[in-house]
Amino acid sequence: MGANTSRDIQNSNFLINSYSKIRGLECDTGSGANDADNYPNAEGSGLNIRKIIGQSFDAFIIAEEDDGILIIDQHVAAEKVFYEKILAALKQGSFHSQSLLMPHIYDLSISEFEMLKENFDLFKKYGFEVEIFSNKSIVVRAVPDFLEGVEEKNMVFEIISAGIEAGKIDEDAFCDKVAARMSCKAAVKAGKTLNIETASLMIADLMKCKNPYFCPHGRPIIIKLQLKDLLSKFKRSL
Amino acid sequence: MGANTSRDIQNSNFLINSYSKIRGLECDTGSGANDADNYPNAEGSGLNIRKIIGQSFDAFIIAEEDDGILIIDQHVAAEKVFYEKILAALKQGSFHSQSLLMPHIYDLSISEFEMLKENFDLFKKYGFEVEIFSNKSIVVRAVPDFLEGVEEKNMVFEIISAGIEAGKIDEDAFCDKVAARMSCKAAVKAGKTLNIETASLMIADLMKCKNPYFCPHGRPIIIKLQLKDLLSKFKRSL
Numbered sequence: 001m002g003a004n005t006s007r008d009i010q011n012s013n014f015l016i017n018s019y020s021k022i023r024g025l026e027c028d029t030g031s032g033a034n035d036a037d038n039y040p041n042a043e044g045s046g047l048n049i050r051k052i053i054g055q056s057f058d059a060f061i062i063a064e065e066d067d068g069i070l071i072i073d074q075h076v077a078a079e080k081v082f083y084e085k086i087l088a089a090l091k092q093g094s095f096h097s098q099s100l101l102m103p104h105i106y107d108l109s110i111s112e113f114e115m116l117k118e119n120f121d122l123f124k125k126y127g128f129e130v131e132i133f134s135n136k137s138i139v140v141r142a143v144p145d146f147l148e149g150v151e152e153k154n155m156v157f158e159i160i161s162a163g164i165e166a167g168k169i170d171e172d173a174f175c176d177k178v179a180a181r182m183s184c185k186a187a188v189k190a191g192k193t194l195n196i197e198t199a200s201l202m203i204a205d206l207m208k209c210k211n212p213y214f215c216p217h218g219r220p221i222i223i224k225l226q227l228k229d230l231l232s233k234f235k236r237s238l
Numbered sequence: 239m240g241a242n243t244s245r246d247i248q249n250s251n252f253l254i255n256s257y258s259k260i261r262g263l264e265c266d267t268g269s270g271a272n273d274a275d276n277y278p279n280a281e282g283s284g285l286n287i288r289k290i291i292g293q294s295f296d297a298f299i300i301a302e303e304d305d306g307i308l309i310i311d312q313h314v315a316a317e318k319v320f321y322e323k324i325l326a327a328l329k330q331g332s333f334h335s336q337s338l339l340m341p342h343i344y345d346l347s348i349s350e351f352e353m354l355k356e357n358f359d360l361f362k363k364y365g366f367e368v369e370i371f372s373n374k375s376i377v378v379r380a381v382p383d384f385l386e387g388v389e390e391k392n393m394v395f396e397i398i399s400a401g402i403e404a405g406k407i408d409e410d411a412f413c414d415k416v417a418a419r420m421s422c423k424a425a426v427k428a429g430k431t432l433n434i435e436t437a438s439l440m441i442a443d444l445m446k447c448k449n450p451y452f453c454p455h456g457r458p459i460i461i462k463l464q465l466k467d468l469l470s471k472f473k474r475s476l
Contacts, residue, residue, distance in 0.1 A: 020403070021340070051294075053291055053292035053293070053294050053300055054291035054292040055291070055301065056289075056291050056300075056302050056307050057302065057307075057465065058309075060468070062291055062292065062294075062300055062307070064294050064295065069294050069295075069298075069309070071307070071468065072461070073472045073474070075474070076474075141326065166387045190474070195466070219472065219473045220472055220473065223468065223471050225309070225463075227295065228296070230309065230461065233458065233461050234314070234457065234458055234461070235457045235458065236311070236314075236428070236457070
């Protein structure tokens with residue numbers, strides 16, 4: 001047995017840099033005061049975590065609310081935070097297009113290619129500078145600046161693909177797809193040890209989300225063990 | 239929100255002294271090799287905690303096994319550890335009688351008094367030096383040395399009362415009652431912050447118990463969240 005959890009979560013520095021970079025996107029996660037009014041907490045979510053207990057299986061953050069213990073899927077939580085930030089940035093236009101040091105060339109299927117051609121304006125509006133390179137490939141010269149620091153293989157293509165999936169004209173769907181695909185790729189993965197500072201940042205950000213309980217794909221982010229249920233199972237009262 | 243769990247569990251020194259004192263009872267918690275063979279783990283219990291995650295509500299130790307997250311009731315866990323140690327010490331005679339600096343006088347009911355008189359030999363055998371003081375009270379001059387350092391108001395009387403409850407002749411029941419009553423009184427309570435070292439000691443001791451899952455009174459000590467169930471609830475696989 002090793003009683004090393006606290007040390008694990010404190011000493012690792014996994015992804016602290018990339019997490020901080022992404023979270024540097026300063027934008028309101030709510031779309032307006034009226035939305036926030038629908039939630040009991042002034043932060044917007046009703047989630048009110050008072051203590052981080054630790055990390056388990058390098059995948060879950062264990063935390064405490066006034067009335068229960070929370071098990072939080074770290075990947076989906078980070079994804080949700082990024083999703084709301086990116087979506088807000090896209091909708092508010094609070095980003096810039098940033099040129100890539102090396103343009104990327106991508107081969108597309110015929111249908112993808114046709115869809116892309118019809119959506120050039122949307123891609124441009126949202127910071128993607130895309131040109132036709134041949135009759136089956138494109139070149140990407142610039143991307144929104146919130147992609148900086150989290151780029152990975154195929155990230156740009158993933159986003160273009162997400163935009164294409166969203167179809168023409170439906171701008172909300174386009175933004176939603178881009179934000180969802182982007183956030184999933186950027187978010188801290190399960191299987192990674194978090195230090196306490198990163199976990200704290202993630203939890204603080206999650207509490208600001210409009211809906212911290214489910215990810216854009218509908219997967220649960222938080223499992224709550226109610227204190228009263230725990231006490232009942234232990235046949236005790238505090 | 240305060241992400242201070244790790245610090246909480248590391249900085250408090252609650253009960254580390256008294257816990258260490260009690261746990262200083264060096265005795266085998268099993269009653270023999272044959273018993274240990276009934277459990278999958280060489281330690282005796284099958285409980286194989288590899289990591290302490292932290293403490294929640296100052297009442298639960300959160301820990302990790304290979305295949306799940308454990309929530310451990312700290313009071314009942316400590317009680318169980320003490321119970322097995324004290325019971326083994328009583329049965330193996332690995333204790334001494336220790337004179338009290340101040341003899342204690344206790345009033346008893348008539349039935350308690352009659353029962354006690356019939357059990358003097360047992361009390362003496364197990365380290366209690368008890369004399370009749372009047373026709374309704376007794377004086378206690380010595381107690382087993384494992385009571386040292388955990389004495390509190392009425393502790394001695396509690397144990398005598400437990401012995402009386404067990405009735406005459408039934409020596410096993412006497413030992414069991416004494417151990418159960420003693421361990422409940424001595425064990426770390428809920429509502430107390432534990433430091434990581436104390437939690438580690440408690441968990442290491444709990445793993446050596448013959449049955450770490452239930453206390454002498456039948457209350458559960460451990461609630462286990464199976465990893466596969468968690469993953470299923472989060473709709474994911476690791």
